[in-house]
Amino acid sequence: MARPARIEFPGAFYHVTSRGNDKKNIFSSNLDRARFLDFLQIGHDRYGAIIHVYCLMGNHFHLLLETPQGNLSKIMHFINCSYSMYFNATHERYGHFLQGRYKAILIEAESYIQSLSRYVHLNPVRAGLVSLPESYPWSSYREYLGLRKAPDWLRIEFLLSSFGEMPEQARSRYAEFVGTSTLQTVDDPFINMRCSFILGSDNFVERYKKLSEGLSEGSGLDLTPSFPNFNRRGEQA
Numbered sequence: 181m182a183r184p185a186r187i188e189f190p191g192a193f194y195h196v197t198s199r200g201n202d203k204k205n206i207f208s209s210n211l212d213r214a215r216f217l218d219f220l221q222i223g224h225d226r227y228g229a230i231i232h233v234y235c236l237m238g239n240h241f242h243l244l245l246e247t248p249q250g251n252l253s254k255i256m257h258f259i260n261c262s263y264s265m266y267f268n269a270t271h272e273r274y275g276h277f278l279q280g281r282y283k284a285i286l287i288e289a290e291s292y293i294q295s296l297s298r299y300v301h302l303n304p305v306r307a308g309l310v311s312l313p314e315s316y317p318w319s320s321y322r323e324y325l326g327l328r329k330a331p332d333w334l335r336i337e338f339l340l341s342s343f344g345e346m347p348e349q350a351r352s353r354y355a356e357f358v359g360t361s362t363l364q365t366v367d368d369p370f371i372n373m374r375c376s377f378i379l380g381s382d383n384f385v386e387r388y389k390k391l392s393e394g395l396s397e398g399s400g401l402d403l404t405p406s407f408p409n410f411n412r413r414g415e416q417a
Contacts, residue, residue: 187388188247188250189250190248190250191250192252193232193286194245195243195284195285195300197241198240206238206239206241206277210318219258221331221332222262223255224333227249227258228247228249229245229247230245230246230247230248231243231245232245232246232320232336233301234300235300235301235303235318242303246335286388288384291381294339294342296369297339304319324336324355325351325354
């Protein structure tokens with residue numbers, strides 16, 4: 181079966197995950213987690229990656245990222261390969277480290293970034309690691325609450341702006357949006373996913389459905405020039 185095609189264009193948003201091979205842990209220590217964040221920084225500096233949300237779990241990680249240069253494959257190849265080489269060398273291990281290639285879902289950010297960010301930030305609670313998401317140090321939730329300064333590669337303003345114009349008001353509303361939720365009341369944001377790798381409105385899905393089908397069939401066509409130039413709100417520039 182052919183693998184789903186990657187849809188890459190400037191300004192695209194993705195929910196990206198990678199898991200350890202055979203579901204094994206990919207983080208053995210806080211030093212490993214800190215090193216992974218270093219690679220996110222380099223990915224930002226070198227390839228222009230913008231991370232909006234992150235969460236590092238035991239055997240996998242979640243990223244909500246934006247690609248101003250339309251280069252998701254380059255970004256994730258660098259991050260995953262660099263971290264795999266670091267981990268194998270540090271822990272003296274050999275063989276496959278990650279379970280296949282990363283999974284990337286193209287998302288309509290304006291419609292889904294709120295629910296996806298809540299889903300990602302609640303992962304440690306869902307896994308039973310903590311009772312409150314702000315108690316988990318290896319996600320971006322503390323930056324969103326203002327409990328920790330956001331690094332250059334983490335862009336919190338875009339999501340917070342959807343909760344209010346004033347920073348403190350936006351933080352408070354976002355904290356209420358995430359913190360007052362229970363795992364039973366939070367809807368699965370992926371329930372509306374289409375074509376296995378697109379999450380968005382009907383118009384958004386139709387915009388890229390033909391393109392994704394053409395790529396997955398291996399048409400061989402160079403479709404890069406036909407990508408529209410969208411701004412961060414999904415509107416054609």
